[in-house]
Amino acid sequence: EGHSKSLSPERMQELMKAWMDWVEELKQGGHLVQTGERLNANGKMVRGKSKTVTDGPYAEAKDTIGGYLVLQAADIDQAVQLAKGCPVLAGDGMVEVRPIVSM
Numbered sequence: 636e637g638h639s640k641s642l643s644p645e646r647m648q649e650l651m652k653a654w655m656d657w658v659e660e661l662k663q664g665g666h667l668v669q670t671g672e673r674l675n676a677n678g679k680m681v682r683g684k685s686k687t688v689t690d691g692p693y694a695e696a697k698d699t700i701g702g703y704l705v706l707q708a709a710d711i712d713q714a715v716q717l718a719k720g721c722p723v724l725a726g727d728g729m730v731e732v733r734p735i736v737s738m
Contacts, residue, residue, distance in 0.1 A: 653722035661706060666717055671703035701728075705735070 642650070661667040680689050701723070708714035711734060718730040 650722060653725070657720050657722055658704070660720065661704070661717060664717075666706045666708060667704065668707050669705040671705065673702045674700050 721730045
């Protein structure tokens with residue numbers, strides 16, 4: 636959906652409602668473990684042995700992470716199915732699904 640600055644207040648409200656409805660659906664289904672806080676687009680990236688610090692989080696603004704959820708799913712396939720309900724997919728958004736590896 637592009638940057639929030641270009642969205643009307645009505646559109647922002649629609650998107651927020653879609654997001655809250657999806658999160659509620661995940662909660663009702665027993666899949667929601669934790670809602671991550673929304674991440675600011677600004678940040679720093681530390682790389683390599685030289686510990687070079689650059690503005691981050693990514694070189695391409697289109698790849699910034701807007702937020703995250705921790706879900707409980709039977710397997711990666713179920714997690715992908717749950718991710719398909721994410722409202723960012725109504726625009727040109729993208730959802731990355733990754734398992735948590737317990738140490």
